[in-house]
Amino acid sequence: MNAYKSLSHSGSNNQLDYDVESRKSQQKYKEKKISDSQYNILQLMLIFIGVYFNCQVLKLSDLVSGSSHIAPTVGLYAYDLLLTVLITLPLIRMTDILGRTFSFFGYMLFCNLGGLGFALLGEVPFLHNIVIVKDFWKHLTPAAWGTILFFAVIIIGVGIREIRTSCQYNSFRRQTINYFCFILFYIGIFALLIGGGATGIHWHIHHAIFAGFLSLWFTNWGNTIEMIMHAIMMGVVIEGINFYGIQELYLFLSDAGNNVKLEYAFYISACYLFAMIIFKLCSKRC
Numbered sequence: 001m002n003a004y005k006s007l008s009h010s011g012s013n014n015q016l017d018y019d020v021e022s023r024k025s026q027q028k029y030k031e032k033k034i035s036d037s038q039y040n041i042l043q044l045m046l047i048f049i050g051v052y053f054n055c056q057v058l059k060l061s062d063l064v065s066g067s068s069h070i071a072p073t074v075g076l077y078a079y080d081l082l083l084t085v086l087i088t089l090p091l092i093r094m095t096d097i098l099g100r101t102f103s104f105f106g107y108m109l110f111c112n113l114g115g116l117g118f119a120l121l122g123e124v125p126f127l128h129n130i131v132i133v134k135d136f137w138k139h140l141t142p143a144a145w146g147t148i149l150f151f152a153v154i155i156i157g158v159g160i161r162e163i164r165t166s167c168q169y170n171s172f173r174r175q176t177i178n179y180f181c182f183i184l185f186y187i188g189i190f191a192l193l194i195g196g197g198a199t200g201i202h203w204h205i206h207h208a209i210f211a212g213f214l215s216l217w218f219t220n221w222g223n224t225i226e227m228i229m230h231a232i233m234m235g236v237v238i239e240g241i242n243f244y245g246i247q248e249l250y251l252f253l254s255d256a257g258n259n260v261k262l263e264y265a266f267y268i269s270a271c272y273l274f275a276m277i278i279f280k281l282c283s284k285r286c
Contacts, residue, residue: 034221035097041089047108048088051115051235052081055242058116068122069243076245084241087249088234091215095178097230098171099221106224107231114235118207119243121147155214158229165220178216186251193252196264200255208240208248 034040056077059069070076166172193201215233218226240248 033096034099034102035092035095040102041093043104044092044107045085045089047104047111048084048234048238049081050108051111051238052084052242054112055115055119055239058119059243064119064123068119070245070247080241080245083246084238087212087241088237091212091234091237095216095219096171096174097219097221098169099227102221102227107227110228110231111235111238114211114232115239115242116235118236119239155229158225159214159217161223162217162220162226165223165226169220169222171220175217175219179213182213182216190252192268193254195268196260197258198254202253203251204253205251206240206244206248208237208244209251211236211240 056072058064059072163172166175190201211233215230215237218230218233221227221230
């Protein structure tokens, strides 16, 4: 009987020790953020710049037709690089990428595969004219449908796995907030267009926007597959900017429209200032 109690007590202690170690491990994982390290940020930015240069080489080669990108002027070559840095840096700096470390060469490989591979897919005849606008599915061929479904299944499958990981490490809320902020930003852009009297407004989901949106989800790099997905998505973002410039960020397109009026600009500025004051007052009370 005493032996049984001793064994039972020992088992209870072992279970308690396991639970404590498990919680410590999870806490350590949560506290380690790749995006908090300046060295890691530097490594990622060096990779992104390299992918941009490689995309430019591919764009100028015979593997890509001239109709698949805007005119490759020297001015765009230089300033689109600046735009690439200004877009990719917030995507990785503000999203709290979790993990102990990452493979520099592994991430570089898949980031290049994402950018260069997507550009080459655009040269496939049945994929060349896929444009995500209103009723775009009505013009897709069976081969195009098959390709879209193939990649959609992969992205959704890894995304579901990421949901499980984010719940395990309590990062689901943070990732959802990132998505909400991304969507809220474009809602604000749409409101500005409507309020300013823009005409002929229609949406066009450029692949750089879509890939950047998805990259916000794959931020738990303790799982190698999710790091790979992030690298691929960022490669697609860079390729889009390199091939099409700042237009890749235009989710809502419109006609030339009217010039912005002073009254409208003043009204927007005043409303924004009022909102900032309210936000500051509320944040102090919290």
